[in-house]
Amino acid sequence: MNYTTQMDAARKGIVTKEMKTVAEKENMDIEKLMKLVARGKVVIPANKNHKNLNAEGVGKGLKTKINVNLGISKDCNNIEEEIKKVKLAIDMKAEAIMDLSCFGKTQEFRKKIVDIYFGMIGTVPMYDAVGFYDKELKDLTAEDLLNVVETHAKDGVDFMTIHAGINRETANIFKRNPRLTNLVSRGGTLLFAWMQLNNKENPFYQHFDKVLDICEKYDVTISLGDACRSGSICDSTDASQIKELMTLGELAKKAWDRNVQVMIEGPGHMALNEIQTNMMLEKKLCYDAPFYVLGPIVTDVAPGYDHITSAIGGAIAASSGADFLCYVTPAEHLRLPDLDDVKEGIIATKIAAHAADIAKGIKNARKWDNEMSKARRNLDWNKMFDIAIDPEKAKKYRESSKPEDEKTCTMCGKMCAVRNMNKIMNGKNINILRDDD
Structure with a gap:
């Protein structure tokens, strides 16, 4: 029996090799996994052209996954340096990489990642469009943008961020409800600007059926982007964010009608006390689709330490229902991260994900x-x-810092609680000032 996507296969009762891989990794019954994929509660991003993929699942009942952002820019256009970050992500067992390249030989870099990385690979086609066509933003056509999406799909990308929720209706709500930091999503801002400059509807919203054609053809999972995510804790959970979230829920249902897998992207900057409510809202308004969050960053005053502000928010978000955490590095808001920043960001996010999995009772x-x-x-x-x-x-x-007693550390030395309890529970004397007998 033939199938087009992982969702289509699940609905037809076909067990794919990707489903088998995910079920084994997650210690989950394959029939249970298939039902979750069929209902859109779990996605298995698996582009047919990503030949060396070792599939991962994202969603309900699965381990919280983490994503590593990297990519070349006009100011830092060093492919080899970015490839080192890819290899670091592999070594540190990150489940996903997003290539956010926006300048230069983007396709060359993207293909290299597809060749060497066996985890999930994501992109944001909108970032690539200006350089891909060497056109100013205003001059790009809807056909241009759709062609970039198809190019990324052909190249083997497993999931793509598509900012289809920032339509005219959402944009008008944003304009009627001013924010402290306006819009901070790079892709969302580009589309908002394109709409304003051309006085037209968002092409990804207007031609969403054509986006679905591409995604169905290659089995690309759509990560519905949050153009209206908050860029400061002042702007979180406002009218623009919630209106866009409602639109993303409507688009998710359209995608599922075509057997296209969907994730929903979320905030952003957000105070601690709002996180749990936002997770509940996404699950309610987007029908339990897997939720992919950046952070949330819980305070705006810690440049250089935003891997920590993000890990705090990420742990709360994932324990409250988020399924996928995008890492944040110490360089967030300051510069393109270097290798050390990438490592710090991965570790902080892995800690948050694991802490959340404990709270969620993941097997x-x-x-x-x-x-x-x-x-x-x-x-x-x-x-x-x-x-x-x-x-x-x-x-x-x-x-x-080596201790006198090699079994202890230099914090406590022979006063080490663990050492002394082991001794006393085994009926031995505790010598603190003198050598042991």
């Missing part, structure tokens, strides 16, 4: 922590390093 999530706790109880430092989310940093800290 085997606590097992990792229990193994670390056992190694700590046994003062088995090598085992601790093996288990650690960043073994290199843990070893570096340990080696930089």
